[in-house]
Amino acid sequence: MAYNGWGMNRLARPSGRNQYEDHGSLLMHASPMGTQPSPTAPLPSSHFRPPPRSPGYGPLTPTSPASRYGLPPGYHTPASIPPFSSPRPLGYRKTVRHIELQQGNLVFDHPVSTKLLQQVRYNQGEEFTHMRYSAITCDPAQMVACKYTVRQQLWKRRTELMIIVTVCDEEAGSFLRTINAVISNIAHLCNRSKSKTWGMDGWQKIVVCIVADGRSKINPRVLQVLGAMGCYQDGVARTQVAGKPVAGHMYEYTAQVAVDPESSRLYGVDKGSAPMQVLFLLKEQNRKKLNSHLWALRGLAPMLNPNICIMLDVGTKPGGTALYHMWKTFDRASYVGAACGEIEVDLGEGWSKLLNPMTAAQNFEFKMSYILDKPLESVFGYISALPSNFSAYRYAALKDTGPGEGPLATYFKPEEGDISDAKGVFQANMYLAEDRILAFELIAKRDVGWLTKYVRGAKAKIQVPTSAALFVAQRRRSVNGRFFAQLYSVVHYGKVLSGGLNIWRKFLLFFFTIYNFICLMYDWFCLANFYLTFFFLTNASIPITYETYTNGKIATSQIPAGVPDPFFGEGQIIFSVLRELYIMLIVILFITSLGNRPQASKVLYLIIFILFAIVSIIVIYVLIFIMFKTMPKSVAAWKAAVHILSASPAFRDIFFSLGATLILYLIMSCVYADPWHIFTCLLQYLAVLPGYVNITMVYAFCNVHDVQWGETAEKPPALGAAAVVTNKQGAQIATVEVPVKKSDINANYEEYLRDLSRPEIKAPSKRDKVTKQQDYYKLFRTNLILGWMFSNALLIIVLSSNSMMQWIATHISPVLASSAQSYNPYLTFILWSVLGFAVVRSAGSLFYLGFRLVLG
Template identity: 30%
Template sequence: MVTLGTEKFQLISARLLGVPGTLVGILQNIRKFVDQTKYNWDEICVCLLADGRTRIDGRFNNLVALQRMGIYVDLEEMYRENGLMDIHGRIQPIDRYNFDNVDDKRASRTQPRFTVDNGQTVYVHLFENVINYENYPPLQMMFALKEFNAGKLDTHLWFFEGFAHHIYRVMNERAPPGVNEELYCVCLDAGTRPEETAIVKLINAMDKDRNVAGCCGEITVDKALAPKNVFYNWYVASQDFEYKVGNCLDKAFESVCGYISVLPGAFSAYRWSALSPPELGATSDKRPIVPYFKSVTHGGVINPFYGNMYLAEDRILALELVCSRTAANTLKYVKNSVAVTDVPDSCAALIKQRRRWMNGSFFAQIFALWQGLLLFRIFTTRHSWFRKLILMNELLFSALNTILTWFLVGIFYLTFIILWNSFLIDGGDLRFPGADAVYIVIQFIYLILMFTTFLLAMGTQPDSPRRSLRALYKLISLIFGVYMVATFAVAVYNVVTSTQIVLMAIGLAAVLSYILVAILHGEGHHVIINYLQYTFMSPTYINIFQTFAFCNTHDLSWGTKGLDSNDVSQKDVQAQRNEFRTYLVLCWAISNLALIYGVTSSTEGTSGSATVLAISANSFMYFVLGTVVFFNGVKSIGSLLYLIRYWFGRLCCCCSCGGKSAELTADENVKNEWKAYRQSEKLASGGAGAAGGGLEYRGFLLQGNSDWRQGTPHDPKRLKQLPITPETAVSDRV
């Protein structure tokens, strides 16, 4: 499944972007499947879903490009008088009236433009074709163009409960007796390009272990951006550091435990029998996939807590899979299964993205703790008791991380003022005349920045049309970055000049933990090169992103649809959301202020004209660095265990497969058996079906059949053609 929202369908010089880049990556993986695994091309189908006909970015160019690929026909031509739909008798007088008199601006669910069969609303325009690209196996492709925009989650609903559900049923109805066919669903966002064997490795991970219900690979920053943007654009560089550390520490640790808190929708894979266990029935509400769509299928208005939680609906699906009572499901991180994506390269885009991520992950973590521990769901699964113990400890670890996240702004401020106090006012001994005044000015500027950030978060958007507001966000981020670099230098000075060897060791461990783990995973150069940029951006991540996120919990614009279909008026719903935002921000601000007051008020004294914090800077550094070392230490142990298991598995596979990678070793007996069975099916049906190569729209054949063997890599006459290039794959030749 490839979801198309606002991504552009374009090819700029040698870089593949948007849909072409994603399709090229898929084609490369299909070639690996066909050439070196047990799967054939006709077992793979690519479904491209566009969220809203009138909302596609660059609508005209996108649809023209798809039309050149052979997977789309102009709807205006199809529905006009004497068009294909009219010829086949689908257009009645009321349908003709709607098409001629309702324009795209006025079209809605209650007044649709495209109707068939005497007023039946068309919700999805579905096209199917088998496309032959040069030097690639045939591509079975479906293009589902949603008539109305309803969000990404609604698009996933169409795919999982519509297409995947139907394909799984048909697959098993047509399978040989005694064979239970498995359906694997790979999710990609348009613009995310999987590398040549990325999807192969995801499928192989689920093939080798039937308990793996879902898995994800490594999402990385587009290397084509380097070195210009990755090094000089610190927004991109900090994300590169964050992604690498997140994969090496978080994903590897969670994979060892068996529960990955989030399988990113941009690049992940699921086992359909785990999402919808056959023993529960195709329409059962107890299937793990049902809660995933609650924000879309819920009849009423979802309260703000659940609304924010469903901004990270991927986390809910991961929890439901692991807590399923029908199987001992686990989730897995697949190392070296890499997909390249474009990341936000501006302050405004990054703030808005992190608002969704932070709010969704925070409330989803609370929900996971409530469901998994307090409701004992983790103990009702079919996992072994050892696995249940590991999962329980992982959830407890997540609870500590959630508490730390809540108080992170206060802890960051305390770290800042205590370090500067110990540096400028060392127990009342001023480092230089006027050091106390400098300390007050530094502290005052920091508070002004926080106050300004709070006001901006409450009343403005980072992508405001007002240039001054956009510049103000960038200015605050810049000043915070300068503060952070200076504070980091002060912290290093305090640790180095400290006579306490233990403190120096803890500080060194806190700094090097990221680098050492990344080096072991083979990603050390990314972390080392971008460490300074991430340090510079740290206060932006903590202060600006978190403040903006909590101050915008009333904004549920990502995961939920509009309010028009609900009985409650929009004003009442918005008032409820604003009330939730108000109480949440009050609790968050008061608790962090209470922490700051509790630490500073009882320890503050005076020495002459200098304000002195009686609490030892070393003592507080013990707490801060110790917390960092604890969290990173636990994750590092899990990451090392993951590496040991990973390399041990590769060693065993190399020994058993004669040096070949296990995921690229084909079972020729199974492959030949299935080929013979499929061929017999095609002969029995007269050669009709998906292999015909014709474009179909809602069951009507629009182009003639063609033999897929002609003009494909399987045709020996074409093996000596030009080398494979990405540009060839997205050319107009079909």
């Protein structure tokens, strides 16, 4: 038997009758995969192209040829199809198969529909004609010890890329956005004919691992999509093997078709699209995304032994060349242990989604983060947050250095370890941002100097929350996770010193740790800082200095307190009402956050966002008013600008801090050739910013005790057991009842196509039961909120009280006393610190561009 260099063919089967046409009991022994491959025709020499939407494979409508899908003659109109219901009962006959266990495990090959094989280009060879099913009865970390195998290792194929796609209960449209983008990226890699790694057979080096979080949690339509692709079949899985419960169901198949998310059309079958090796692991229980990563990295990765692992969440749509750019970063620099690309907000056709202020604000935040923050962190060699929805890791860098020690050991501590001690609530919140923990542990790994990088050329789009309630609920986990994980990295900086980085890199990370600590302090006092900025800018006691130009001389005068008024004499009343409103909103936030979920208080959170936006708009108006009243009004006055700046601290601070910050944002956005968010999203971001910060911080800290993970879904219905007996030769034989006849398998496949042709009926979402938390967790929340509230309140009371400021200035600093009489020094500190952060971030961003131009 010959090996043709691109795939393994159908295994040798016992000669004689066609066993798949029998209806009775059969004795079928699963042959070890990859031992006797048969020759087949090689792939054509033409390059692969991204799968277009093919009009030849349209939806199941009366205008489509039914014979193309093998539909029954009775099908004429969509109305003749019964209403969609799931899970649908198996309507086909099943045949008893007696399968010899492979090293004690239930693993067997099951034929795919001939209707599917009629639509694809390559319909010969075991990987195309059969799907492989494995019932996993052990923990993920024990899969190698229990002698489970995957096709890739049996065929001795090298795995360069392992693409991990995590699925929970997302809709089929989100799933197809991601999986179709992956197909396009695989086609691009196969088109790189001059590459030493990729080329026409490059798809053999890529395995797409789809890990679904719970059999009862996964959307039934996603299973229909996978069934139409040939990667899943009803009726073959078991929930018990030889008395052992099955923890996961693993399906392996090399797919050649995809489904269009808009029309449910099959496409890619007639244009030479690259095959895609799919490993679909359906977990029996719902145990959240961290557990899905455990299955992928502890269970599947040791068998595949990939070079690079790329993480994707369902709903993330990587660009057509994103995976190549991500891989190239590792290929170019052997010291890169992890990398992340740029996450972009899906703005819709013609940027129509920017009409929603929440979407526009998030778009501005994402853009500035990937223009300033990520490049700065990349210069230091430490990306503090590698987004789990689009990031990549070198598998060698993830491996542990010893039992219970290393990146993966720390990353999977909530799954493999015990965090129920007194430190549990801190660690539990820390692991809400587990990607930050993994990034820190990777650079702190002993004896190895791994670095993390930002890849500007790798872009992926995501859909963001469009309502205030969804936004607050989503940000709760990220805010708490970021705060505690960042605190963990600052406190445990000593691990970096004992790691394998060189002395220069450790020196840089020392300064980066100081930078992170300062950011933590600003996060802690953000509640007070926002209120104090609003208070000082709207306080009628702030004097405004202005200039006059007469007889060739510049003269400065001070406007009396409250005159002129930005609201034509009503400013004191308006400002007084707004300050009371601001405090009232904070109180309402605390009360609401302690007792209600955002989804149950949608209108209230929307009103709070609107009121905070009104406050923000008034602050912007006051800033513009102060700038207009204090700025020079003539050419001669501008020549004496130094005099004006020294005489007018309000103009100086506002102009040089906020004005220079916005100018830096614009300059850096232009340098990165992406300035459009400045013009389309800046105003929405400034309006939403106070609510953006106050609401998310208050809600996050008020729910710091909520650290749900683990099994939350109900137990799914049983699929049947596989009884195991030992024959006379000592071999273990499993008895399973599965559809075997070709007509039954085809009927099942036709059912997937029918289901996909019907419009998806979205079931109303159900609220999960809230897990009761321990008393210690709630006590920790109480102490944290009290400490946070009182520290911020103390800062507000001290700095907003004139008598307190005068007492501090008189007894501590005479310089402060003179400053306080003319202008509040704390407001000066806040305004200039904003500029300081912008300068540091911009400098790091420029260094990143320089290194990118020199080093590539």
